[in-house]
Amino acid sequence: MRSAVAAIALTTIGLTTASAETRITYKSAKTGSSYYQMGVELAEAMKSGTDGDIIVTIEESQGSVQNVMEARARGGDYVFTTPPALVGLAQEGKAMFEGKGDPKFSEIRALFPIPSLTMHFVMSQESGVTDITGLAGKTILLGKGSFGATEGEKYLGLFGMADSVQIADVELSNAVAALKNGQIDGFVTAGSWPAPNVIEAAASTPVTVFSLTPEQIAETKRTALTIPAGTYAGQEADIETTSLPVVAYTTTAMDDETAYQLTKTFWESKAKLAENSPWWNGVDQNLMPTIETTIHPGAQRYYAEAGITLTDAQK
Incomplete structure (x- = not known):
């Protein structure tokens, strides 16, 4: 009898735990x-x-x-x-x-x-690019099918760069290697910050992650976001960019x-x-x-x- 009562008690405890x-x-x-x-x-x-x-x-x-x-x-x-x-x-x-x-x-x-999905414009320091208007004549990797690729293409059009930038036919997963070996001047990526591929890029070669101006951010109709200074290697100032x-x-x-x-x-x-x-x-x-x-x-x-x-x- 005692064992039966104990079994019932254990079963009850089990049901209580499961239901919680x-x-x-x-x-x-x-x-x-x-x-x-x-x-x-x-x-x-x-x-x-x-x-x-x-x-x-x-x-x-x-x-x-x-x-x-x-x-x-x-x-x-x-x-x-x-x-x-x-x-x-x-x-x-x-x-x-x-x-x-x-x-x-x-x-x-x-x-x-x-x-938030945060836009990053990552350029080699050697390219000398410090803002979006400096992209003319440069080779940029946008990737394919992602929010970052679509948004990056939109920004090139918005700011008059679409016809003056060479778009690299390289997968975004190869962006860091392509930047390091000089195959591209920079890449565009969107993700949470700090973004793993931007961390990797900044750790392996000198880069500039440039800001957009307040007027440019307003023109994109996206949400403004600040990436604090020191987020990436060599980043001495805040980065002003857009986000989703x-x-x-x-x-x-x-x-x-x-x-x-x-x-x-x-x-x-x-x-x-x-x-x-x-x-x-x-x-x-x-x-x-x-x-x-x-x-x-x-x-x-x-x-x-x-x-x-x-x-x-x-x-």
Whole structure:
């Protein structure tokens, strides 16, 4: 009898433990990318910060549009990342979401910002280029198919450089080697800062990561961002550039307590995250205005407790 009671008690404890654990699927980017690695780091932070109450499973993604599209069919355990602008387009049925609208898109809710996609114009010091107008006659690597490549091409057109720059037919993964051996004068890349390929380039050969002027930044219609001096080897001054904010989202299907715990644990773990991966230093309260849509009520509860003011559009 005693053993039977003990067995029942153990079973009850097991059920209680199991029911206390919340499982989340986090969908961000392709395996091997910096954003996939961020997801891995977030998963570890959530497990540690909640004493195992929240377990995050990372799921590979083919991109932000796919992440948003899947919000239509996923449940309350789904967290995904995307630029805020895409959420707005999905909710309005515009651009890549034209003809693919769904009422579920209106249920998307923000949690917290993550490192922004940040534009880097990396030039060899030997090229002598210190601003975008100096690119005339130079060979530049843009890469193919990425946000950085598309944005870089857009900027060359905006600032009258499109016809005077030679675009190198080299993969972005070979940018550092091509810069070092003089095959190219520079490359354009977008990612969280500090960007691993820019760190590698600056460590292997003297480079200049040039700034855009305030007027040029305004013309791009992107979000201004400052990369602090000393981020890269040889960088003595701040770099003024553009960025595309990225935010972690879920939907109204997620319960308030889970959204609260996810948001609270993220912000309370951020300093520790940054100790291991400096790109988390790029996230602070100054990124909150980049969230242009409604924040989940559970996350709003955390922001109220933390004294972080939200806009009317975020509430």
